Amino acid sequence: MRDLLKFIHDRYRYPLILLGAMVVTDFKLRYQASLLGYLWTLLRPLAIFSILYVVFASFLKIGAGVPYFPVYLLFGIVLWGFFNESTTQGLASLVGRADLLRKIRFPRYVVVLSVGGSVLIGFVLNMLVIVLFMIILQVPVRLEVLWLPLLFVELVALSISLAFFLSALYVRFRDINYIWDVIMQAAFYAVPILYPLTLVPAKYARFLVLNPMAQIIQDARYVLITDQTQTISQLFGTPWARAIPVGITLVLAVTSVIYFRRRSSSFAEEA
């Protein structure tokens, strides 16, 4: 046991130190020259939420049937934002740190994880805004909220897996970023973020919700905001239907890790 701990310590000490330094540096640099500094991490989501709320909830009245629709909407956007930022920034991470890759030897996955880390910091701050809104709108907290950490784990696993895969692919094929940009635009509308899933006819909704992001967002809203959220359980009549999106996530994770490891020895030359 002690040997195992020592092995883990020796093996992961350097990657962890590096990861910490890179995340901190990235976060410092992001709000460097701005007047309000770190406050922007909170102000930006607040401002965007306000705009979306005015457009979708007040003018278009899309979410009239959903209780606490403002915070329901915001929560969806925060979750999507994490996915979007970690995959698009993750995609460019290896090529962006080519200088480091060519000059020092370190586990290449640190570069991708550091992007995930700094996006995660933003996500945590965004969640504070969500909690703030929940307090203002007096959203009751239910026991189901205990499922939330598990859903976050699924979200992080999905996003980081894709970041690994895309970053390694981008080293070889430099048009992946354009393609991914288009995919993300399309996915934004294919995932029920701005609209309640109940607006979509059930036969299409069943298909949409097989997307892991749709399943995560709907489940997370269900456990945190309101049980009036339509989830994959209701559409298929069984909670076990989750096996499909969770399975997709797992397959993606394994594939990504294998691909990344296989390609990582040539990153220094090609990035």
Add this chain to the structure above:
Amino acid sequence: MAQPIIQVRGVCKEFLLPHLRHTTIKSRVLNMFRETRTMEVQTALRDIGFDVQPGEFLGVVGRNGSGKSTLLKILAGIYMPTSGDVTVTGKLVPFIELGVGFNPELTGRENVYLNGALLGFSKSEVDSMYEDIVAFAELEGYMDQKLKNYSSGMQVRIAFSVATRAQADILVIDEVLAVGDAAFQRKCYEHFRALKKSDTTIVFVTHDMGAVRQFCDRAILLEDCRIAADGSAEHVAARYTELFNPRPSVEPGVSTKRKGSGAIRYTRVDVASTLFEDGVLTLDLEVQADKDLDEVAYGFLIKNSSGAPVLGTNSVLKKQLLGGLNKGDRVRVVWTVPNVFSDGLHRVDLTITDFKGLAVYDWWEEAASFTAVKDEKTPYLVTPATSLEVSAIE
């Protein structure tokens, strides 16, 4: 002898030239059905093999593009060899460049912590050595300024100061001394001397033969992607210097400044590239006759770097009659000349004519060259040993 700390066996490295590679999906799709894709392979290293013993200070020298940096990156595990094996026993830290990861937007202090992390130091470890790092770089009072406001000399100093803290069994250093002023370079060398005493193994790439002679126990010369020499620092440094004063080609017909009937020709020319102060110039030559010939005359002419003739003679002038030659005869001709030359590059013309000087068999301009080394630098054609005595007259 102890187990080598680095073992390199049959290492080859090839790069696919990037501009010919299919980096976009479009080009991949367009070229999908083509049988032979145009990939140009550039070889950087060919069959490299050597060992490094613990505590050894190994110099790696060679011209630009000879593969030194690629070799270093392979040792450091940054590049993978195309074939062959590298075995490293112990912790290796590469310095391909000073201040890797430095960010101009961060302060000096933040960069020290970042650079320290890249070397594997945790925050608390950097905390404990921070004062020393700043003191060594002589940058007290500047640490809270952004790095972009530092002069380049200050940046190098802080980077080097962090680098000296690296804890490793093996350091791999690539020409970091090319930057910085004389005072900084002296500091680097002092650090190297300390490292050498502490038994750290060092692999050091440089163009500075003075540093090689001074620090390295052994050196490797890379030329055309291969190891051209492996031995004592002195030997390898001399070979490196020779690269830039190449011996002439002895292949007949290669030189365009060569004329004559070719009835008899020089087939071998050996002239040491450097002629030292107390040395003797030796032109060691071999000739071969292609026909039966009567008496021939061998001659030479030495010109200085501006082309002015300095001295020369031939066997007729020396009244040495050498007799006739039969077809296929080979003869060795050795001239010796005292070092009367002025400091600098000289070129040697070689001639073979008939006895009367009418028929030219082989007239080879610039068949060889050498650099004469003279402490006394006169602007004249020759600088023979002279002596001077000045004494008071009673």
